[in-house]
Amino acid sequence: MNSEQSTAPERGDFIREIVAADLREGRVKGVITRFPPEPNGYLHIGHAKAICIDFGVARDFGGRTNLRFDDTNPVKEEQEFIDGIEADVRWLGFDWGKHLYFASNYFDQLYEWAVYLINAGKAYVDDLTADEIREHRGTLTDPGRNSPYRDRSTAENLDLFERMRAGEFPDGARVLRAKIDMAAPNINLRDPVMYRILHASHPRTGDKWCIYPTYDYAHGQSDAIEGITHSLCTLEFEIHRPLYDWFIENLPVPARPHQWEFARLNITYTVLSKRVLKRLVDEHYVRGWDDPRMPTIAGLRRRGFPASGIRDFVTEVGVAKADSTVEMAMFEHVIRDVLNRKALRRFAVLSPLKVVIENYPEGQTEEMDVPNSPENPDAGTRHVEFGRELWIEREDFMEEPLPKFFRLAPGREVRLRSAYFITCKDVVKNSAGEVVELRCTYDPATRGGDSPDGRKPKATLHWLSAANAVLAEVRLYDYLFTRPDPGADGDLFADVNPASETVLQGCMLEPALAATPIGETVQFERLGYFCPDLDSSPERLVFNRTLTLKDGWAKAQARG
RNA sequence: UGGCGCGUGGCCUAAUGGUAAGGCACCUGACUCUGGAUCAGGGGAUUCUAGGUUCGAGUCCUAGCGCGCCAGCCA
Numbered sequence: 204m205n206s207e208q209s210t211a212p213e214r215g216d217f218i219r220e221i222v223a224a225d226l227r228e229g230r231v232k233g234v235i236t237r238f239p240p241e242p243n244g245y246l247h248i249g250h251a252k253a254i255c256i257d258f259g260v261a262r263d264f265g266g267r268t269n270l271r272f273d274d275t276n277p278v279k280e281e282q283e284f285i286d287g288i289e290a291d292v293r294w295l296g297f298d299w300g301k302h303l304y305f306a307s308n309y310f311d312q313l314y315e316w317a318v319y320l321i322n323a324g325k326a327y328v329d330d331l332t333a334d335e336i337r338e339h340r341g342t343l344t345d346p347g348r349n350s351p352y353r354d355r356s357t358a359e360n361l362d363l364f365e366r367m368r369a370g371e372f373p374d375g376a377r378v379l380r381a382k383i384d385m386a387a388p389n390i391n392l393r394d395p396v397m398y399r400i401l402h403a404s405h406p407r408t409g410d411k412w413c414i415y416p417t418y419d420y421a422h423g424q425s426d427a428i429e430g431i432t433h434s435l436c437t438l439e440f441e442i443h444r445p446l447y448d449w450f451i452e453n454l455p456v457p458a459r460p461h462q463w464e465f466a467r468l469n470i471t472y473t474v475l476s477k478r479v480l481k482r483l484v485d486e487h488y489v490r491g492w493d494d495p496r497m498p499t500i501a502g503l504r505r506r507g508f509p510a511s512g513i514r515d516f517v518t519e520v521g522v523a524k525a526d527s528t529v530e531m532a533m534f535e536h537v538i539r540d541v542l543n544r545k546a547l548r549r550f551a552v553l554s555p556l557k558v559v560i561e562n563y564p565e566g567q568t569e570e571m572d573v574p575n576s577p578e579n580p581d582a583g584t585r586h587v588e589f590g591r592e593l594w595i596e597r598e599d600f601m602e603e604p605l606p607k608f609f610r611l612a613p614g615r616e617v618r619l620r621s622a623y624f625i626t627c628k629d630v631v632k633n634s635a636g637e638v639v640e641l642r643c644t645y646d647p648a649t650r651g652g653d654s655p656d657g658r659k660p661k662a663t664l665h666w667l668s669a670a671n672a673v674l675a676e677v678r679l680y681d682y683l684f685t686r687p688d689p690g691a692d693g694d695l696f697a698d699v700n701p702a703s704e705t706v707l708q709g710c711m712l713e714p715a716l717a718a719t720p721i722g723e724t725v726q727f728e729r730l731g732y733f734c735p736d737l738d739s740s741p742e743r744l745v746f747n748r749t750l751t752l753k754d755g756w757a758k759a760q761a762r763g
Numbered sequence: 764u765g766g767c768g769c770g771u772g773g774c775c776u777a778a779u780g781g782u783a784a785g786g787c788a789c790c791u792g793a794c795u796c797u798g799g800a801u802c803a804g805g806g807g808a809u810u811c812u813a814g815g816u817u818c819g820a821g822u823c824c825u826a827g828c829g830c831g832c833c834a835g836c837c838a
Contacts, residue, residue: 220779241838276837333836340834344764347834378836388766390834399836418838442767442833464768466831471774477838519786521776523769526831530774533787543800578800609798620796652796663796729797756798 215263216522218256218463222264222433231432234266238292238299239273239306239422239436242284242406245492245499246291248513249475252468255517257435258297269429270299273306275421277405285406287492291500295510306416306425307407313416313424314368316454317379317397321360325453326397327353328363329380336378339385340393346386347393353382367400370413374400381420383449391446395419423447427456434460437467438524468520469528471687473498479695488699489683495736495747496683496703506680507724507734507749512541531682535750542724542732542749547575550587550620550665551727551746552711553677555594557640557669560625563591568668572651573621587713589622592669594711595641596729599664602630602638607759609661611641618663620728624649665728672711675744678736679705710746717744724749 320326341347493501
């Protein structure tokens with residue numbers, strides 16, 4: 204995925220146009236981008252957009268992409284997240300080769316450069332507390348005031364900074380700040396903090412450091428060290444660019460990376476904020492970061508959404524600078540498009556209703572040939588056992604059919620897919636009046652699903668032989684939130700959809716489905732796309748519904 | 764209120780000064796052994812507003828309005 208020698212697209216999104224121009228006009232000789240996650244949680248589909256852009260742009264111009272962890276805050280970061288993020292990027296289909304880096308690799312260099320700035324009179328140690336610093340910063344409209352420690356001598360700054368590093372001071376006692384302009388209209392330029400004291404051990408550097416660089420100080424220089432030509436990120440960092448540029452211009456860095464910002468992804472009926480996702484996990488609204496309802500990469504994977512579909516979605520959405528919220532329907536459309544072409548068809552009955560074929564010989568079975576994929580004849584056919592006792596979907600029968608209901612009803616004939624036409628002769632009920640069994644007859648002349656006399660039933664049902672269907676649990680998923688704009692009028696957590704998961708027991712599957720590998724999504728005919736859950740085992744099959752099929756009947760019903 | 768950015772059908776995106784285009788969604792119809800898929804068609808935009816430059820403006824200029832982001836020792 205990263206080694207294609209391709210030519211630049213003649214016209215792409217605004218970022219690709221910039222890159223093409225930089226190449227054409229000789230500002231850069233090649234293209235190196237980077238994907239820079241902080242390992243403080245799991246990646247979500249918003250990150251997938253960034254990943255596709257970072258790796259996609261480099262690939263389109265024959266360049267390369269580094270995976271660099273921006274691990275500058277050890278109190279929030281964990282090895283678990285590093286591992287998870289690597290796995291997610293890889294699963295999405297991207298390869299950083301040997302270019303795996305960590306901002307923490309540059310801690311020594313960053314420290315040296317901090318000293319360089321102190322010597323240049325452009326950084327100072329501040330003894331103000333966090334509250335005092337905030338107070339001195341001013342507001343959006345009022346300029347800030349200089350710290351009383353702003354004009355310390357270089358010698359004193361050097362001494363204090365060295366002692367900060369040596370661990371002489373407790374957390375929060377002092378910080379190193381860039382000396383820029385406390386009256387700058389851009390608040391990021393009001394003497395931003397470069398280093399803070401954090402007596403915390405780091406997943407990578409252990410206890411070597413007790414002072415850590417801030418993201419603002421570390422990011423641009425890390426890009427410079429790696430020779431990143433185009434530092435792509437989301438819009439909220441736009442206002443920080445002048446600060447990155449200030450560091451780059453005032454430090455003897457080996458290269459001058461340029462940052463370009465694009466709008467982050469938003470999708471209706473879900474939320475793409477690490478902070479909120481973490482709360483959903485911590486407060487048990489979901490079972491974990493990889494819960495199939497989560498918009499995390501791990502959740503999407505577990506839910507059965509193919510990586511290629513996620514990539515296609517990002518392409519479909521495009522890259523621009525205007526804030527936008529994409530409808531979930533667009534995501535689902537792209538996923539269905541991929542799955543319709545790729546997914547093998549299988550039979551499964553989620554809510555089984557017994558059917559007895561009265562005129563079918565007792566004890567007889569047949570192997571029916573059923574296509575694996577009508578979209579792709581090369582996928583061949585498989586055998587599905589037919590017998591006297593069958594399961595059909597409870598919803599496929601109505602004792603008193605509504606006007607536009609085409610499926611089975613007393614006296615009506617329907618087709619069982621790739622099998623026979625059957626006609627409902629009788630309805631068996633229990634003492635509560637519930638339908639528990641249908642007595643039907645079949646037409647032996649319709650074997651395979653076609654009638655020699657040209658009869659065409661208005662409905663075709665999926666079915667399973669009661670004798671060999673296997674039992675499974677099936678989990679149905681719906682939107683995580685009840686409204687397209689969760690939290691828009693108040694508490695976001697009050698908008699969590701209480702019916703986002705429905706667990707069905709006693710579902711019947713085609714026996715072959717028991718061997719479906721994790722990671723494969725199949726279509727249960729007429730029902731939707733499903734995949735085995737991580738909880739699934741040969742002893743206890745568990746399937747997730749990835750997505751339903753588009754359902755005109757359900758839509759008409761909902762419309763009334 | 765200061766700074767930065769952004770305003771194109773319900774949603775996303777295109778146009779590179781020359782007849783506002785495409786996808787999603789929605790609505791018809793055709794076809795169909797998945798009420799799926801596919802195919803054909805349809806409705807829907809005074810390009811935020813007002814001025815200006817120009818033979819010609821979604822695009823350039825000015826002003827206004829609206830929205831987003833920034834006052835972490837988070838990223």
